[in-house]
Amino acid sequence: MSVTPMGKDFVxxxxxxxxxxxxxxxxxxxxxxxxxxxxxxxxxxxxxxKTTVLDLICGRTRATDGSIKFRGKELTKLKEHQIVxxxxxRKFQNPSIYEDLTVFENLEISFPRGRNVFGALxxxxxxxxxxKVHEIAELIFLQDDLNKQAAxxxxxxxxxxxxxxxxxxxPELLMLDxxxxxxxxxxxxxxxxxxxxxxxxxxxxVIEHDMxxxxxxxxxxxxxxxxxxxxxxxxxxVQNDPKVKEVYLGH
Numbered sequence: 001m002s003v004t005p006m007g008k009d010f011v012x013x014x015x016x017x018x019x020x021x022x023x024x025x026x027x028x029x030x031x032x033x034x035x036x037x038x039x040x041x042x043x044x045x046x047x048x049x050k051t052t053v054l055d056l057i058c059g060r061t062r063a064t065d066g067s068i069k070f071r072g073k074e075l076t077k078l079k080e081h082q083i084v085x086x087x088x089x090r091k092f093q094n095p096s097i098y099e100d101l102t103v104f105e106n107l108e109i110s111f112p113r114g115r116n117v118f119g120a121l122x123x124x125x126x127x128x129x130x131x132k133v134h135e136i137a138e139l140i141f142l143q144d145d146l147n148k149q150a151a152x153x154x155x156x157x158x159x160x161x162x163x164x165x166x167x168x169x170x171p172e173l174l175m176l177d178x179x180x181x182x183x184x185x186x187x188x189x190x191x192x193x194x195x196x197x198x199x200x201x202x203x204x205x206v207i208e209h210d211m212x213x214x215x216x217x218x219x220x221x222x223x224x225x226x227x228x229x230x231x232x233x234x235x236x237x238v239q240n241d242p243k244v245k246e247v248y249l250g251h
Contacts, residue, residue: 011036011173011203012057017066018227019056026052028227030066034173039195039204041214043238044224045247050207051093053224054175057205058090059083070173089171093178095158099151103142103161106150107133110165132168139197140164141190156180156187160194167198174198175205180213192216223247 012034055061059080068075137143140160180188223231231241
């Protein structure tokens with residue numbers, strides 16, 4: 001666990017985080033903290049640095065300065081796969097699933113034992129694997145589609161399948177980049193239900209533009225602007241913040 005100057009334990013502590021690309025600070029002295037079982041939503045205009053923050057946390061981009069601590073462990077020195085093994089899962093904007101495999105096989109292939117070469121060679125479809133696949137499939141609304149080829153799923157179902165592929169690895173921190181983009185209204189509602197369910201034993205960071213969806217899921221909202229925190233707090237608080245209105249509405 002990492003402890004901030006306020007003396008509180010957090011799952012994730014981001015402090016003084018900065019990344020420069022050719023002199024341009026995409027993220028600029030950013031600090032925020034994520035609690036146990038919290039859904040933190042990061043919003044902000046295009047170019048605010050939202051996706052870059054996720055890239056920094058998962059090790060895809062290296063920080064120029066600052067600290068990212070996950071349960072007290074410094075992530076800025078670790079490689080991407082080490083961060084995954086530490087318990088941080090990341091879903092990108094476009095679903096990356098195995099379209100030619102069934103839903104069952106997509107979930108099975110993501111089961112942690114198959115992750116390294118030895119694990120993959122020794123991998124057996126035993127009761128533990130089958131039970132876990134069924135449990136996750138039910139959670140992501142795909143229990144009736146286990147034998148369906150992933151290519152035949154709707155766009156929303158593909159998003160759920162990818163979330164399921166992360167959940168079966170049991171990350172303690174799950175990061176989702178625009179999970180409801182391109183979904184129907186009904187699918188967005190189900191996704192909100194799913195995220196509210198999975199935070200019983202993990203924390204989630206979501207980047208999102210759909211404000212109704214944000215209102216349905218967020219415990220706290222962080223508004224980014226030019227790589228810095230512009231406002232933070234409940235949805236009501238940030239929506240009524242004059243600085244946020246100015247940035248979003250141009251007043």
